[in-house]
Amino acid sequence: MRGLHTFAIAVIAFTLYTFPATAQEHEKKINRSDLPPAVEKTVVANTQGAIIRGFNQEKENGKTYYEAELTVNGHTKDILIDPTGTIVEVEEQVDLASLPAAVQSGLHAKAGTGKLGKIESITKHGKLVAYEAKVTTNGKRSEIQVGPGGKPLDHEE
Numbered sequence: 169m170r171g172l173h174t175f176a177i178a179v180i181a182f183t184l185y186t187f188p189a190t191a192q193e194h195e196k197k198i199n200r201s202d203l204p205p206a207v208e209k210t211v212v213a214n215t216q217g218a219i220i221r222g223f224n225q226e227k228e229n230g231k232t233y234y235e236a237e238l239t240v241n242g243h244t245k246d247i248l249i250d251p252t253g254t255i256v257e258v259e260e261q262v263d264l265a266s267l268p269a270a271v272q273s274g275l276h277a278k279a280g281t282g283k284l285g286k287i288e289s290i291t292k293h294g295k296l297v298a299y300e301a302k303v304t305t306n307g308k309r310s311e312i313q314v315g316p317g318g319k320p321l322d323h324e325e
Contacts, residue, residue: 200220258291274315298313299314
């Protein structure tokens with residue numbers, strides 16, 4: 169029985185190593201000079217007054233995206249751009265106190281006994297879709313999300 173147990177663990181480990189999750193994002197750092205012209209144009213138009221921290225190229229569900237990591241007025245802002253230069257998603261750090269009471273309550277409820285950390289608004293195709301917060305509970309870190317009205321989401325954004 170012990171041999172069968174060891175064999176099963178070996179097969180699982182091999183499978184996980186050989187066939188990573190297909191939903192997994194593949195992200196790599198790139199130089200600004202590697203951006204396609206349409207993406208560069210969007211970056212120029214959307215980074216006035218920002219400090220550019222870097223760029224990534226991401227592959228998600230077979231599609232390529234470009235991410236500009238910024239600091240704006242002391243907070244983080246990440247802009248995800250498709251190859252045509254269209255902004256797909258913006259994640260922007262926000263202060264808990266600046267959020268509507270319903271969103272604050274929703275985040276506290278989802279965090280439970282955990283401590284809220286960095287909070288970001290998530291905007292997709294120009295529409296606010298969620299707030300995401302880092303949470304630390306008993307030394308373990310996780311992320312939670314609530315909708316723009318503070319209610320739990322049916323699916324993660």
